[in-house]
Amino acid sequence: QLQLQESGPRLVKPSETLSLTCTVSGGSSSRSYYWGWIRQSPGKGLEWIGSIYYGGSTYYNPSLKSRVTLSEDTSKNQFSLNLSSVTAADTAVYYCARGTIGGPRWFDPWGQGTLVTVSS
Amino acid sequence: DIVMTQSPDSLAVSLGERATINCRSSQSILYNSNNKNYLAWYQQKPGQPPKLLIYWTSTRESGVPDRFSGSGSGTDFTLTISSLQPEDVAVYYCQQYYSTPYNFGQGTKLEIK
Numbered sequence: 001q002l003q004l005q006e007s008g009p010r011l012v013k014p015s016e017t018l019s020l021t022c023t024v025s026g027g028s029s030s031r032s033y034y035w036g037w038i039r040q041s042p043g044k045g046l047e048w049i050g051s052i053y054y055g056g057s058t059y060y061n062p063s064l065k066s067r068v069t070l071s072e073d074t075s076k077n078q079f080s081l082n083l084s085s086v087t088a089a090d091t092a093v094y095y096c097a098r099g100t101i102g103g104p105r106w107f108d109p110w111g112q113g114t115l116v117t118v119s120s
Numbered sequence: 121d122i123v124m125t126q127s128p129d130s131l132a133v134s135l136g137e138r139a140t141i142n143c144r145s146s147q148s149i150l151y152n153s154n155n156k157n158y159l160a161w162y163q164q165k166p167g168q169p170p171k172l173l174i175y176w177t178s179t180r181e182s183g184v185p186d187r188f189s190g191s192g193s194g195t196d197f198t199l200t201i202s203s204l205q206p207e208d209v210a211v212y213y214c215q216q217y218y219s220t221p222y223n224f225g226q227g228t229k230l231e232i233k
Binding site for chain 2: 045046047048051059060061062063095097103104105106107108109110111112113
């Protein structure tokens with residue numbers, strides 16, 4: 001059964017860079033699928049951050065594009081999120097998820113999520 | 121950007137009754153070349169990540185009970201739970217994947233009356 005697990009610092013200072021890694025286990029090769037990051041601010045809805053495909057094709061939410069970088073390490077079955085110049089508004093639960101073979105499209109399954117707090 | 125708007129924001133339904141959640145997109149998410157509407161539905165229970173229920177507007181994900189169904193086309197879509205069960209209490213989200221950014225609706229909280 002495919003599992004995804006987010007990892008990284010839970011507390012980030014304002015103006016610094018938030019870095020998270022998603023480790024994929026128990027499933028098919030990551031080379032076949034798109035992968036994505038979605039966040040959920042406390043008590044709020046879901047915001048798609050971006051998606052990545054093997055080989056480095058990336059798709060970003062324009063609202064975050066200037067601050068987001070996605071990367072992948074297929075050999076380790078991992079993909080990563082860097083979000084620079086964070087503010088309190090970036091405090092959220094960050095999820096990684098698998099897209100589809102045909103495109104980012106829908107997301108399934110999702111990791112359990114990790115709460116990242118931006119605070120000094 | 122395509123804005124997704126759900127209604128109502130919250131809904132209370134009696135056990136065994138039908139629950140209907142609506143989702144409207146600010147522009148059509150019907151791709152004419154394949155006649156598919158690029159819409160998915162998710163269920164999120166407290167403390168859990170969202171779970172995919174339906175994609176391509178009406179295709180149930182494997183393992184999803186058949187009391188869940190999706191319908192609609194163009195800009196107006198509906199998620200229906202035919203007979204509400206206690207385990208269906210959750211927040212439900214629609215998501216368009218027609219174009220980036222892949223926006224979600226604001227969510228509909230479903231409770232037992």
